Amino acid sequence: MECEQARKLMHAFIDKEINDHETNKLNEHLDACESCTVEFEEIKYMVQLMGEIDLKELPLGFENELHEKLIIASREMETEKPFSNQKRWFEGIIERLSHFKIKRSFYAYAAIPAIMVVMIIATKGLFLGQSKGDSASMEAYDGLQDTTVSFVYGEALPGVPEESANAKGSTQTFTSDPVQIETDNLDHYREGRLIIQTASLRMDVEKYDDVMTSIKSMVTDLGGYIENESTAFKNYNLESEKLKYGVITIRMPATAYLATLNQIKGLGLVTMDASNAADVTKEYRDTAAEIENLKVTENRLREIMNQAVEIEDILTIENELTRVRGSISAFEKQIKNWEALVDMTTISVELNEVKSLKPKVEPIDDSLFGKAKEGLINTINGIRRSFENVVIWLITNAPILALLALAATLLSAVYKKFKKGGTKNEK
Amino acid sequence: MESMLIEKSILGDVASFEILIVKYNRYVYNIAFRMMGNEEDAKDMSQEALIKAFKAIHSFKMEATFSTWLYRITINVCKDELRKRREVVLSYDAELADEGSLKDIIGDDQLNPLLIYEKLELKTSIELALNKLSEDNKSVVVLKDILGYSYAEIGEILQIPIGTVRSRLNRSRSTLKNILQIQLADN
Numbered sequence: 001m002e003c004e005q006a007r008k009l010m011h012a013f014i015d016k017e018i019n020d021h022e023t024n025k026l027n028e029h030l031d032a033c034e035s036c037t038v039e040f041e042e043i044k045y046m047v048q049l050m051g052e053i054d055l056k057e058l059p060l061g062f063e064n065e066l067h068e069k070l071i072i073a074s075r076e077m078e079t080e081k082p083f084s085n086q087k088r089w090f091e092g093i094i095e096r097l098s099h100f101k102i103k104r105s106f107y108a109y110a111a112i113p114a115i116m117v118v119m120i121i122a123t124k125g126l127f128l129g130q131s132k133g134d135s136a137s138m139e140a141y142d143g144l145q146d147t148t149v150s151f152v153y154g155e156a157l158p159g160v161p162e163e164s165a166n167a168k169g170s171t172q173t174f175t176s177d178p179v180q181i182e183t184d185n186l187d188h189y190r191e192g193r194l195i196i197q198t199a200s201l202r203m204d205v206e207k208y209d210d211v212m213t214s215i216k217s218m219v220t221d222l223g224g225y226i227e228n229e230s231t232a233f234k235n236y237n238l239e240s241e242k243l244k245y246g247v248i249t250i251r252m253p254a255t256a257y258l259a260t261l262n263q264i265k266g267l268g269l270v271t272m273d274a275s276n277a278a279d280v281t282k283e284y285r286d287t288a289a290e291i292e293n294l295k296v297t298e299n300r301l302r303e304i305m306n307q308a309v310e311i312e313d314i315l316t317i318e319n320e321l322t323r324v325r326g327s328i329s330a331f332e333k334q335i336k337n338w339e340a341l342v343d344m345t346t347i348s349v350e351l352n353e354v355k356s357l358k359p360k361v362e363p364i365d366d367s368l369f370g371k372a373k374e375g376l377i378n379t380i381n382g383i384r385r386s387f388e389n390v391v392i393w394l395i396t397n398a399p400i401l402a403l404l405a406l407a408a409t410l411l412s413a414v415y416k417k418f419k420k421g422g423t424k425n426e427k
Numbered sequence: 428m429e430s431m432l433i434e435k436s437i438l439g440d441v442a443s444f445e446i447l448i449v450k451y452n453r454y455v456y457n458i459a460f461r462m463m464g465n466e467e468d469a470k471d472m473s474q475e476a477l478i479k480a481f482k483a484i485h486s487f488k489m490e491a492t493f494s495t496w497l498y499r500i501t502i503n504v505c506k507d508e509l510r511k512r513r514e515v516v517l518s519y520d521a522e523l524a525d526e527g528s529l530k531d532i533i534g535d536d537q538l539n540p541l542l543i544y545e546k547l548e549l550k551t552s553i554e555l556a557l558n559k560l561s562e563d564n565k566s567v568v569v570l571k572d573i574l575g576y577s578y579a580e581i582g583e584i585l586q587i588p589i590g591t592v593r594s595r596l597n598r599s600r601s602t603l604k605n606i607l608q609i610q611l612a613d614n
Contacts, residue, residue: 011597015571017578042541043600046607049550050572055457059470062456063445066474070441073478077439 003029003036010040014047189288193281194338197257197345201264202272208244208353211267215248215349218263224252224344234353243353251344264349271352280338287338291331298324429493437485444481451494452477454574455501461569462505464558472508476501491583498570498584506562541604544611556606564599571596 006029012018013026030037205211212231219226231246252260265273301321308314394401435443448455455476460469480487480500487496541549557565570581578596582589 007601008594008597011600012593015578015596017593042604045541046549046553046600046604047572049546049553050568051575053550053554053573055453055573056460056466056469058453058456059466062470062474063452065470066452066477067441067445069474069478070444070481073481074439074441077482 003033006036014044194284194342196278196280196341199261199275200348201270202350203268203270204352204354205268208351211351219250222252222256222260224250227251245352247350249348251346254343254345257345284338287331287335291328294324294328448477451497458498458501459505462565472505476504495583502566509562552607552610556603556610559606560599560603567596568599
């Protein structure tokens, strides 16, 4: 064996990653070659010393520092995530499309029906808008703000004849002038989706009072409140086993909704679980738009009011203003109501107390005699009860029975007489 | 347990990730320390590696063990940093570490055998000499001789075939020994 080869093998030998055959060859060489033996011992010693090098302890505050950096990293990831996901999704579709080896011209052909569909929808929407009148004004809010407002405006002023306004020398061009709703006005409305969450649970519990208390403490801890609560005893045969039944409705902040639900579910055996999320975003936005429209009308009315001279006109405008203000506050109330419902989710829990959540097991130590005795008692009780019933029946119906008996004796007496008479005549 | 923590970490749960890496933190730090050669850089690089792992954990395939994957990231982060630094300032030490050139300058027989030196002196000298190895050489020696991984595991971590691990380790140790002998002779 050459020294070159032996030097390769000695490392493998030190690392115990060598087979027997190679070990023998190496040993043979080392016995014969002095320089390789020195090299081998040196390397072995060096490796041994390196193995003795202790691992360094983590520096002080390493984990805290890392924790802070990780938090920052996770925040960065959160902000990047939606964008990159979307991008990935889009790329995925492109990739899948290209898998089908669709030629470019196909895209052009595919675009034609797509454009047609868009056109049909667009024209249809336009016709709908014309025929539906005022309801369309709400739907068109997003895109056609100016026309919407003037439309509503015109409708909201039935009491003010245009001629009279003109006759007063009013130079205002409010009828033709489109009014823009300032987007700043919409700042105090909520952004994003508005979802009203409600859940109802039905549960079997062992310790009704304990569960009730823990639900209540959970509610106060998490910043909610109890809207409704009722408890009643269940109608149960035995006095000793009085079990309760009750309903509790709690209102929780939206942030604590899921946590609360999960916690409550852990308190007993859930027999029914229903939850509902109503998206009121569209209604909310529509109502918000309606309010803004009405506010514009209100401002216009006030302007007209300033210029009105005749008492009659003033009264008409006053009436109109009252009506508009009334509608605004009604809508605002609705908006506030929705906001409250979105903020505070509703969870109603029906609690049904049971003796045991575990399935009932028949007592096995009941002896045959015991069972027979029970049966016998049952039978005797049965007999006694039916006897009692008979007696009760007899006593209750005694007057009728007496009358019946009287009638029966009379009848039989008459019958006998008649029969006797009959036979006599025959004789 | 580990796979559950990984799944949670993929969803961005920092706490799960911290539980996941708590076992490996020290190894990551030690690898970084040997690669970088000082505590300051070791801390920065190991933290950078762990954060990189957190950000990239969704790309972790369960086929490799998590530790292997984590150490690979650590070594790569260190290598990148060292490469970056080399581009800025040319280090004489790194030049010295280039194997081959060393052997040309000094023949083996001119140096004293290692066995004549004291153990403590040798140990401190080894740590110094390690820093003078090139990154690739350093990584195999650190993984094999200090952290005690097998050839197969090292191949997995560095993503190189076992044959390469073997030859690189042989070369690295010989170079290390030479550097060591020069150092000791200089003293």
